[in-house]
Amino acid sequence: MNKQSDSFLKQDKGKDKAADWAEVGKPHPHESALLHVLGEATYTDDIPELHGTLHAALGLSQKAHAKVLAIDLAEVKKSRGVVAVFTTRDIPGTNDCGPIIHDDPILADGVVEYAGQPMFLVVADTHDNARRAARLARVEYEDLPAILTPQEARQAQSTVLPPMHLTRGDIKRAFEQAPHRVKGELHVGGQEQFYLEGQISYAVPKEDRGMLVYCSTQHPSEMQHVVAHALGLHSHHVVVECRRMGGGFGGKESQSALWAAAASIAAARLRRPVKLRADRDDDMMVTGKRHCFHYDYEVGYDDDGRILAARVVMVLRAGYSADLSGPVATRAVCHFDNTYYLSDVDILALCGKTNTQSNTAFRGFGGPQGAIAIEYVIDDIARNLGMDALDVRKINFYGRNDEEGRNVTHYGQKVIDNVIHELMAELETSSNYRERRSAARAFNATSPVLKKGIAITPVKFGIAFNLTHLNQAGALVHVYVDGSVLVNHGGTEMGQGINTKVAQVVAHELGLDLSQVRVSATDTSKVANTSATAASTGADLNGKAAQDAARQIRERLTAFAAQTYKVDSSVIRFVDNHVMIDGSPEPFQSLVRKAYNARIQLWSDGFYATPGLHWDAASMTGNPFFYFAYGAAVSEVIIDTLTGEWKLLRVDALYDAGNSLNPAIDIGQVEGGFIQGMGWLTTEELWWNKAGKLMTHAPSTYKIPAISDCPEAFHIKLFRNGNVADSIHRSKAVGEPPLLLPFSVFFAIRDAVASVVDYKRNPPLNAPATSEAILNAVDAVRAASR
Numbered sequence: 001m002n003k004q005s006d007s008f009l010k011q012d013k014g015k016d017k018a019a020d021w022a023e024v025g026k027p028h029p030h031e032s033a034l035l036h037v038l039g040e041a042t043y044t045d046d047i048p049e050l051h052g053t054l055h056a057a058l059g060l061s062q063k064a065h066a067k068v069l070a071i072d073l074a075e076v077k078k079s080r081g082v083v084a085v086f087t088t089r090d091i092p093g094t095n096d097c098g099p100i101i102h103d104d105p106i107l108a109d110g111v112v113e114y115a116g117q118p119m120f121l122v123v124a125d126t127h128d129n130a131r132r133a134a135r136l137a138r139v140e141y142e143d144l145p146a147i148l149t150p151q152e153a154r155q156a157q158s159t160v161l162p163p164m165h166l167t168r169g170d171i172k173r174a175f176e177q178a179p180h181r182v183k184g185e186l187h188v189g190g191q192e193q194f195y196l197e198g199q200i201s202y203a204v205p206k207e208d209r210g211m212l213v214y215c216s217t218q219h220p221s222e223m224q225h226v227v228a229h230a231l232g233l234h235s236h237h238v239v240v241e242c243r244r245m246g247g248g249f250g251g252k253e254s255q256s257a258l259w260a261a262a263a264s265i266a267a268a269r270l271r272r273p274v275k276l277r278a279d280r281d282d283d284m285m286v287t288g289k290r291h292c293f294h295y296d297y298e299v300g301y302d303d304d305g306r307i308l309a310a311r312v313v314m315v316l317r318a319g320y321s322a323d324l325s326g327p328v329a330t331r332a333v334c335h336f337d338n339t340y341y342l343s344d345v346d347i348l349a350l351c352g353k354t355n356t357q358s359n360t361a362f363r364g365f366g367g368p369q370g371a372i373a374i375e376y377v378i379d380d381i382a383r384n385l386g387m388d389a390l391d392v393r394k395i396n397f398y399g400r401n402d403e404e405g406r407n408v409t410h411y412g413q414k415v416i417d418n419v420i421h422e423l424m425a426e427l428e429t430s431s432n433y434r435e436r437r438s439a440a441r442a443f444n445a446t447s448p449v450l451k452k453g454i455a456i457t458p459v460k461f462g463i464a465f466n467l468t469h470l471n472q473a474g475a476l477v478h479v480y481v482d483g484s485v486l487v488n489h490g491g492t493e494m495g496q497g498i499n500t501k502v503a504q505v506v507a508h509e510l511g512l513d514l515s516q517v518r519v520s521a522t523d524t525s526k527v528a529n530t531s532a533t534a535a536s537t538g539a540d541l542n543g544k545a546a547q548d549a550a551r552q553i554r555e556r557l558t559a560f561a562a563q564t565y566k567v568d569s570s571v572i573r574f575v576d577n578h579v580m581i582d583g584s585p586e587p588f589q590s591l592v593r594k595a596y597n598a599r600i601q602l603w604s605d606g607f608y609a610t611p612g613l614h615w616d617a618a619s620m621t622g623n624p625f626f627y628f629a630y631g632a633a634v635s636e637v638i639i640d641t642l643t644g645e646w647k648l649l650r651v652d653a654l655y656d657a658g659n660s661l662n663p664a665i666d667i668g669q670v671e672g673g674f675i676q677g678m679g680w681l682t683t684e685e686l687w688w689n690k691a692g693k694l695m696t697h698a699p700s701t702y703k704i705p706a707i708s709d710c711p712e713a714f715h716i717k718l719f720r721n722g723n724v725a726d727s728i729h730r731s732k733a734v735g736e737p738p739l740l741l742p743f744s745v746f747f748a749i750r751d752a753v754a755s756v757v758d759y760k761r762n763p764p765l766n767a768p769a770t771s772e773a774i775l776n777a778v779d780a781v782r783a784a785s786r
Contacts, residue, residue, distance in 0.1 A: 021511040021575040023504045024729045027664035028514055031500040032244065032493070043246055044200045044216045045277055053202075054083055056266050056276040057130035059120040059137050060285060061112035064148070064355040064692025066141035068110055068119065075136040076122060081129030084270060086121040091265055093232030097257035099222060103160070104321040104358060106230060106261045112141075113320035114355050115693040116285035118258065123266045123274060131279065146355040146692045150294040150315040153352025160322040161351045166333055166620040168410045169344030174309035178300025182380045186297065187766040188372055190317065191290035191680040192696075193362060194704050195494075197246025199278040199287065201260040203267035209233060211264050213240045217256035218248045218492050219532035224524045226257040227264045235524075238264075243521035248494035249676075250361030253532045254324055255287050284697040289686060290362035291316045291328055293369045299377045305385055305392035311346040312336065312373055318351040319358035325351040328361070330466050332370035333620060334411050338740075339420045339460040339630075340374060340396040341406040355692050361534060363676065364739045367461055372681075372767070375457055375743050379750060380762045388437065389747070390428065390456050397421060398460075412621040413462075417628055417724040420458055423654055424632050426719070428456065431634040431652035440636065444755040449641055452649075453752025456634045457744040461737035462625030463536050464613055470531040471610035471626075473541035477506055477549035478603040481596050483577075483589030485510065485517045485550075490530030491542040492522045496735055497665040498538045504661060505543045505728060509550035511574030512588060536733035539661060540626070541608055543728035549606025556602075560595050561586075611726075627725035629737040631655040633674070635711075635744035639752045641778050644771030646749060648678070650713035653741050658723035658732030666734045670716050673738030679705040680739075681746040681767045753777045757785040 035041035059076070061068075073085050088095050088109040098104035108119045120137065124130035147153050175181070201223075202214040211231065217223050220240040228238045240260070245252060263276040278286065293314055300309035314332060318325040329349040336347055378396070382389035398415045399406035407415045428434070433456050440452040465471050475489035487506050491498045499519040507517045524530070531541070554574060562569040565581050573580040579591045596602060615622035633653040639646040653674060657666045683703045687696050696702040722730040746769055753763040753774060761784050763777040 021508060023507040023514050024661050025659065026504070026662065028500060028504060028662055030497050030665065031503060031519065042243055043197050044202055044214050047202060047214055049275070050204060050273045053273040053275060054123050054125065054266070054270065055127040055130045056121055056123045056263060056274050057134040058118040058262065058282065058286065059122060059134040060282070061108060061115055061117040061119055062139070063112055063141045063143065064115045065144040065146040066112055067144065068108065068112060068139060069142055070140040071119065072138040073120065075138070076133045079129065079133035079136055081125040082122060082133045083125065084123045084266070086123070086266060086269065090269060091230060092268065094229040096229065097226050097261050098321060099254035099257070099324060100326065101322040104323065106258060114357055115691070116357060118262070118286060121262050121266060123270065127277060148354055148356060148688055148692050150292065150317045150352045150354070153317070153354050154315045154350060158353040159351050160318045160353045161326050164329055164333060164349040164620060166347045166411060167345065171309055171311060171344050171346045174344035175300045178308040179302050180384070181298060181300050182377065182384060183298040184380065186295040186373060186376050188293045188369060189768050190292040190359065190686050191362060191684050192284060192686065192702055193247070193249040193251030193289070195245070195247030195249060195251060198280060198283040199252070199256055199259045200276065201256070201263040202273065202275045203263040204273045205267050205271050209237055211238050211268065213238065213260050213264055215240055215242055215256055215260045216245045216252055217242055217260065218245070218253045218494065218534055219256070220492065220522055220524050221528070221530045222254065222532065223257055223260040226261050230261040230265055231268050239523065239525045241521050241523045242492050245492065245494040249363045250365065250534060251287060253361040253534050255360050258286070281698050285694055286357065288319055288323060288357045288360035290680065291318065291325065291359045291366070291369065292686070293332070295373050297373060297377060299381070301381050304395055305381050305387055306395050307340065307342060309344045310342050310377070314347070314349045314373070315352050316350065317354050317356065317359060319354055319356050321358040322351070323358045323360045325359065327466050328366035330620070331366035334462060334624060335367040335370035336374055337410055338371040338374050339398060339458040341398045342410050345410045356688060357694070363673065364736045365535060367736065368677065368740050371740055372743055375747065379747055383754060383759060383762050390433065393458060394424070411624070413623045413625060415628065419656060419719070419721050420460060420630050423630050423656060423719050424458055427632045427634060427652060427654040433634050436636060450638055451641055451752040451755045452636065452638050453748040453750070453755065454634065454636045455744045455747035455751055456632060457747060459631040459737055459740040461629045461740065463540065463629055463733045464610055464624060464626045465531065465535045465537060466615060466624050468613045468615055471537065471541065471613055472531060473545040473608050474527040474530065475542060475545035475549050475606045476526055476603065477546060477553060477606065479553055479592055481593050483516065483587070483592050485512065487517060487519045487546055488523065488526045489519070489542040489546050490522065490527045491538040492533040494533065496538070496669060497662065498533065498542065500665060501539045501661045502543050502546045505547050506550045509547055510554055510588070512577055516577065536735035536737065538735065539731070540727055540733055541610070543661070544608035545606040547606065547728065548608060549604045552604040552606065553602060556600055557591060557595055560598060560600050561591060564594065627723055627727065627732065629656055629732045630719070631737060631741055633741035633744040635742065635748045637745065637748040637752055639749060639774055641756060644775035646771070646774060648709065648711045648745060651711050652715045654717050654719050655734070655738055655741070656719040656721050656732060657734050658721060658727065659730040660718055661729060661731045663718055666718060667716050669734045670738040670741070671714065674741050675705050675710060677739035678742035678745045681742060682749070682769050683709070685768050685770055749774065753781060757781045761785060
């Protein structure tokens with residue numbers, strides 16, 4: 001941990017002053033940290049296999065778009081160790097795993113729509129035997145035309161959903177009155193989730209057609225529904241359990257359904273446990289990624305850089321089915337403004353249907369793709385006017401409160417908690433941005449090959465699911481007679497620390513040490529109808545639900561103690577593992593035992609629904625977010641103009657986590673989100689060949705950031721700012737918003753490229769800004785300046 005982070009953790013955490021005992025706000029380690037280090041943390045593949053367990057593998061299409069004329073599975077069935085082979089005809093229920101629209105078959109039926117689409121399922125005695133057999137199928141195809149890029153999809157009017165169109169103001173008049181215009185194109189690539197633990201499900205048949213599914217998933221309830229439909233059963237026949245994931249990042253929100261359903265189909269047909277574990281190659285070939293976006297933009301602005309009119313067409317590479325492309329596009333539209341007031345806008349979003357993997361959720365969920373477009377425009381405007389981009393950003397910021405009416409988003413929500421002015425000013429000063437910018441320019445003036453760049457970028461990110469009904473959560477809290485506490489909630493642990501935070505909330509509510517509280521595996525038989533752990537809402541929703549349950553127990557114990565000791569309930573406090581009864585301490589365990597003997601209920605369920613949310617999908621207006629999280633980052637880079645190589649020299653980031661539930665975990669999330677976002681924008685390139693086959697489908701061909709890519713100077717600090725919304729202990733989400741902070745890396749690289757021609761040209765730099773892309777941008781600005 002860096003020195004700035006460490007010094008922050010030693011400062012006052014802004015505890016809840018009304019509480020007698022503060023477990024929230026403390027920098028507790030992750031609840032499974034020791035287990036992770038010792039290798040004792042149980043993931044799905046670590047569960048001891050039951051006697052008779054079989055292993056499955058998927059047979060994948062080799063064509064991007066084709067009719068399947070015939071499949072010869074004879075060699076597959078004869079292969080060593082094979083027990084059974086299943087096709088669509090063997091699915092007892094519905095052949096579908098689409099999360100919203102039913103356009104996503106578990107196994108292809110007659111037509112394949114991307115290279116890597118599952119066509120059949122092989123079950124064998126070992127994992128390796130199943131994989132070897134799956135490659136022996138002989139398939140006869142009839143090729144069909146394939147669409148591979150968003151641009152091709154737009155030209156062919158190929159979409160998975162109707163267009164989304166949002167307008168505000170009089171865009172025609174605004175453009176006519178604008179003294180200046182900038183227009184152009186931008187392409188931002190997708191990203192592989194690259195979780196350490198791949199997709200995996202282990203299905204175990206139970207009595208009376210029941211099915212227990214251990215699944216690495218962010219959405220156990222969705223897996224329960226998909227498995228039940230695939231087996232032709234009711235949801236009550238299926239139990240899905242997930243103790244933890246080795247990373248999810250959105251890739252296990254909807255797309256774990258294929259693996260859960262396939263394993264369950266085989267298990268149900270054979271009446272034996274079946275495990276389906278994806279190898280990394282198969283995982284990357286089959287599953288969807290972050291959506292790549294292509295933008296056509298035109299923006300009008302004045303002499304000061306103030307944006308007067310903005311028009312953009314965003315085209316997503318949705319892939320062959322809808323999956324979650326609709327909500328992703330919606331969030332992209334809603335985040336096009338980032339931190340800026342846009343008076344007159346025209347935004348069109350198209351979910352292009354392509355013959356590639358069906359793209360899905362990924363940390364940020366469209367927000368980063370929406371916001372980077374306006375940041376690119378701001379960067380263009382600043383260079384065109386010869387201004388510092390920071391000054392252009394400042395003049396376009398949302399106002400404070402109702403300042404000049406500049407606090408209403410283009411979709412109609414009021415920004416009532418805007419702290420970007422104060423946050424950016426603090427970071428500008430603490431990072432010495434102005435001095436370092438001048439120093440970088442002085443360096444570049446005397447360095448013909450190596451060029452430095454620096455950029456500062458802000459973040460405003462809305463927190464809540466765009467679909468209002470998903471903003472709910474449930475929890476169970478059990479207090480045992482020895483005073484220990486067990487919590488179960490609907491969120492899933494993927495390394496982000498949700499279980500640690502929820503345990504802290506419950507311990508805080510009951511006045512206990514964190515060691516007294518344990519969180520059990522997420523289980524659909526305990527908390528029903530849960531939402532996905534996504535949209536940065538995990539701790540917000542499940543923390544509130546667990547707090548509600550714990551509060552009910554505390555109130556019952558308070559009433560019992562007041563009656564037993566003949567005191568008013570106002571003099572009873574829960575603190576330091578004791579119950580203070582009018583100043584006299586009684587051990588928590590002692591009171592619990594007495595309450596049990598008196599037949600007082602010592603467990604409770606809790607529920608929470610986020611208030612004040614509404615959204616009109618037709619007009620694309622409403623109040624979709626409970627609050628906004630803010631942040632900003634300064635990045636400094638150096639590039640080699642002969643090779644395109646670059647290095648990140650220093651990062652200073654300031655993030656608004658509200659009253660942080662756990663500063664240690666939150667700072668770790670900011671650090672991780674920053675590096676992951678930097679990878680998306682710089683090194684992680686997805687590439688399909690002309691036949692539509694993904695060629696970057698392994699660690700050998702796909703470059704995620706490594707430790708050597710992290711800056712030596714990495715300064716992360718949390719901004720002091722209690723949430724104005726009634727979130728859990730006035731904290732703010734920290735899962736997705738930090739991924740937007742490394743915009744500063746991308747624009748620092750663009751700044752360095754622009755220095756080649758004395759900042760007179762806007763480099764045509766697309767993302768990811770690989771070494772090749774950097775060289776192409778250098779050549780382009782030089783050619784344009786001749």
